[in-house]
Amino acid sequence: MLDELKNANEYIIDKIVETDSLILEMEAFALEYNVPIVTKEVAKYLEFLVSSHNFKNILEIGTAIGYSGTIMGKIAKKNGGKLTTIEIDETRYNQAFENFKKANLLDSVNLILGDGVEEVKKLNEKFDFIFIDASKGHYMEFFNDSFERLEENGIIFIDNIMFRGYLYKEYPKRFKTIVRRLDEFISYLYQNHDFVLLPFGDGIGLVKK
Ligand SMILES: C[S@@+](CC[C@H](N)C(=O)[O-])C[C@H]1O[C@@H](n2cnc3c(N)ncnc32)[C@H](O)[C@@H]1O
Incomplete structure (x- = not known):
């Protein structure tokens, strides 16, 4: 099953032809310096979702170099809104700043x-789209604080929720706590929220308020 999904993802990635020079530059940088950014098929889905709902006020947790931020930020700007994005690592924060500058x-x-x-706790505003893409051990906490700041009918998009397939196949023992937390998180979301889990990319969770 996992191999089939992997092949489907590879097929989709092969089909995507990117022409935006800054996006291509960021993809090459991420590959060279081993920066984890959303995979191309997830980036396309993110772009599709944000643009088809005309989301304006977007929050991202986990900026990295601003790759997904640039994709979402362009749509938010076109819609007269803005992107708020949080990064813990100063080097990546500075790289993201330069990329947002290049993207105007x-x-x-x-x-x-x-x-x-x-x-997130300090933010006194509401968002219509929230993208959670940072440390997996904190997903429940990110989610609870984000949900409070989500507009009615807004969507929370959680990336890498199936953690390399480790939720349903053998995994290195050092990931035991994180796998247990993600598994409990998914059960919690199904039982308490309007939630879907998509076996796409590395697993995408979508919650609607
Ligand atoms: C998967 S990358 C984000 C990729 C980015 N969303 C993209 O696709 O272009 C995760 C980022 O979250 C940052 N991060 C990890 N823990 C964090 C935290 N507690 N708060 C904010 N950022 C965090 C990491 O430094 C890393 O740059």
């Missing part, structure tokens, strides 16, 4: 250097 998004991006666990 500095006027519509609120780039925050800090720990999402603390920074």
Whole structure:
């Protein structure tokens, strides 16, 4: 099953032809310096979802170099809104700043250097789309704080929720706690929220308020 999904993902990735030079530059940088960014098929889905709902006020937890942020930020700006994005690592924060500058998004991006666990709690605004893509051990906490700040009919998008397939296949023992937490998190979401789990990319969770 996992192999079949892997092949489907590979097929989709092969079909995607990217022409945006900054996006291509960021993809090459991420590959060269081993920066984890959303995979191409997930990036396309993210773009599709954000643009088809005309989301304006977007929150991202886990900026990295601003790859997914640039994709979402462009749509938010076009819709007269903004992207708020939080990154804990100063080097990546600085790289993201440069990329948002190149994308001409500095006027519509609120780039925050800090720990999402603390920074989300400080935000006094509501968002119509929230993308959670940071430390998996904190997903429940990110989710609870994000959900409070989500508009009615808003969507929370959680990436890598199936953690390399480790939730349903053999995994290195050092990941025991994180696998248990993600598994409990998925059960919690199914039982308490309007939630779907998509076996796409590395597993995508979508919650609607
Ligand atoms: C998977 S990457 C994000 C990729 C990015 N969303 C993209 O697709 O372009 C995860 C990022 O989250 C950051 N991070 C990890 N824990 C965090 C936390 N507690 N608060 C904020 N950022 C965090 C990491 O430094 C890393 O850059």
